[in-house]
Amino acid sequence: MSWRKAEEFLDKKTGEHCIRLHEPDTDAEHHVVIHVGHDACPHCGHVRPKNNLDELDPKALIADELDALEQSHAQAHSYAQKHSVPVLHSSGKIIPARR
Amino acid sequence: MSSDVQALIESAVGGNKEDLRTLLTQFYDQNQMLNAATGNSWLQPTNNNKQKAQTKPPAQAGISVTGSNGSYQIQITNPAQAVSATIIHEISYSPIKSFGGNVTTLPQSSSTSYTVPSPGATVYFRFRSSFDGVTWNNYTLASTSTISSGLQSSASVEPNVPLNQTNYATVDSVASGSAANVRVYGSSLYKQYNAVRGQNSYIRPSATLINVPLGSNGYVAYDTNKNRFRFQQDLPSTFPDGWEPVGSVSVVEGGIPSLPTIDPIISGGGIVGYNVTNQGNGITGPLTIIITDPGGPGTGATAGQQTIVNGKLISVAPGNAGSLYDSHTVVTASGGVGTGSTGGGGSIGQNSGRLYVPRGVLPT
Numbered sequence: 298m299s300w301r302k303a304e305e306f307l308d309k310k311t312g313e314h315c316i317r318l319h320e321p322d323t324d325a326e327h328h329v330v331i332h333v334g335h336d337a338c339p340h341c342g343h344v345r346p347k348n349n350l351d352e353l354d355p356k357a358l359i360a361d362e363l364d365a366l367e368q369s370h371a372q373a374h375s376y377a378q379k380h381s382v383p384v385l386h387s388s389g390k391i392i393p394a395r396r
Numbered sequence: 397m398s399s400d401v402q403a404l405i406e407s408a409v410g411g412n413k414e415d416l417r418t419l420l421t422q423f424y425d426q427n428q429m430l431n432a433a434t435g436n437s438w439l440q441p442t443n444n445n446k447q448k449a450q451t452k453p454p455a456q457a458g459i460s461v462t463g464s465n466g467s468y469q470i471q472i473t474n475p476a477q478a479v480s481a482t483i484i485h486e487i488s489y490s491p492i493k494s495f496g497g498n499v500t501t502l503p504q505s506s507s508t509s510y511t512v513p514s515p516g517a518t519v520y521f522r523f524r525s526s527f528d529g530v531t532w533n534n535y536t537l538a539s540t541s542t543i544s545s546g547l548q549s550s551a552s553v554e555p556n557v558p559l560n561q562t563n564y565a566t567v568d569s570v571a572s573g574s575a576a577n578v579r580v581y582g583s584s585l586y587k588q589y590n591a592v593r594g595q596n597s598y599i600r601p602s603a604t605l606i607n608v609p610l611g612s613n614g615y616v617a618y619d620t621n622k623n624r625f626r627f628q629q630d631l632p633s634t635f636p637d638g639w640e641p642v643g644s645v646s647v648v649e650g651g652i653p654s655l656p657t658i659d660p661i662i663s664g665g666g667i668v669g670y671n672v673t674n675q676g677n678g679i680t681g682p683l684t685i686i687i688t689d690p691g692g693p694g695t696g697a698t699a700g701q702q703t704i705v706n707g708k709l710i711s712v713a714p715g716n717a718g719s720l721y722d723s724h725t726v727v728t729a730s731g732g733v734g735t736g737s738t739g740g741g742g743s744i745g746q747n748s749g750r751l752y753v754p755r756g757v758l759p760t
Contacts, residue, residue, distance in 0.1 A: 315624055327586055330603065358606055
């Protein structure tokens with residue numbers, strides 16, 4: 298798996314659990330932000346704590362995101378291997394095809 | 397040096413006080429003439445041999461300040477001088493006539509023509525002049541009343557180059573349990589997008605914002621200071637320095653979809669307007685509005701443009717008024733309510749998406 302979790306923190310000020318996923322081959326990033334702060338009624342503005350935090354499983358959510366990201370990456374990787382196509386790395390180097 | 401003067405100097409050096417007096421008197425007279433011509437004055441007695449000569453300030457110059465198209469044009473007319481010398485000017489402006497605060501002072505310069513860009517400003521101008529930058533004449537107001545620069549015409553602004561700001565992100569929402577996920581992506585899901593800022597472009601990450609409550613209207617921004625996405629409830633909150641507005645998304649509140657109710661406003665037998673008495677809920681597209689006059693002769697009326705915001709019908713513009721309508725006229729709305737579950741991204745530059753989830757059928 299090439300995609301991996303590069304950074305994770307909970308920002309209590311904003312109520313956001315921030316996760317940065319990174320893929321070094323392409324230097325691509327995908328951010329996941331889980332809202333764990335309060336909710337506000339869009340009509341009256343009444344603020345209340347989130348009542349579904351127990352239902353959230355951040356590990357599973359991150360795993361789902363990584364799976365989705367990896368699918369596309371793995372497909373391209375398999376394609377390159379199958380057809381012996383060199384791969385351009387984010388560093389600018391072209392990595393020769395594996396045989 | 398003439399031989400007479402040379403002889404006087406040699407005699408004075410030799411101790412002849414009378415010749416020294418004659419020499420100094422001639423020196424004094426020569427300098428008096430020179431000072432009168434140049435406006436200079438004698439050095440004050442001092443032990444500081446670096447002291448600069450005291451210079452009389454120049455006579456008062458003339459000034460003209462006009463404002464237009466967001467800039468001030470300043471023209472100074474130097475006074476006539478017996479001996480040509482460089483005059484330095486110092487111009488300052490303030491919204492306060494006494495210049496008691498908020499004073500902006502332009503760099504000292506011998507130039508007589510200035511352009512000061514300051515769109516929308518209304519200020520007083522003053523200036524003073526000097527030969528040496530040390531001794532100045534008195535401040536003179538350019539005008540006893542304020543001078544306005546006027547607003548800058550859009551025609552004088554370089555078209556779009558430094559101000560251009562857009563991005564190629566799609567922002568949409570999908571249901572997830574009792575909340576929604578807002579997705580930010582480029583050409584397809586999980587693809588990074590390109591943000592254009594002025595003459596530069598940047599690759600920004602894709603993102604998934606999880607557990608966004610249903611019923612919220614949100615604006616997604618990218619905080620370039622901390623390299624993270626932020627979800628805000630209102631557009632102005634996405635404007636701090638270093639934040640890039642990415643797109644808006646509306647997560648329409650759950651609830652049983654309902655059609656709006658509309659009453660016609662009839663005048664002289666024609667329908668001149670529509671009164672939305674119930675805005676309905678969960679409207680996802682244009683409604684079909686039918687006007688009937690049961691048992692009556694009314695005919696020919698059509699409804700105009702509909703305004704739908706956040707799943708609710710806000711207003712219906714009148715179309716053709718028709719004729720012969722009476723108090724029995726009925727306006728019926730149908731269609732326009734779907735059971736969609738996935739928000740759609742807006743077109744480039746108008747990113748927005750929406751999610752409609754009927755109560756009781758939330759995806760899990």
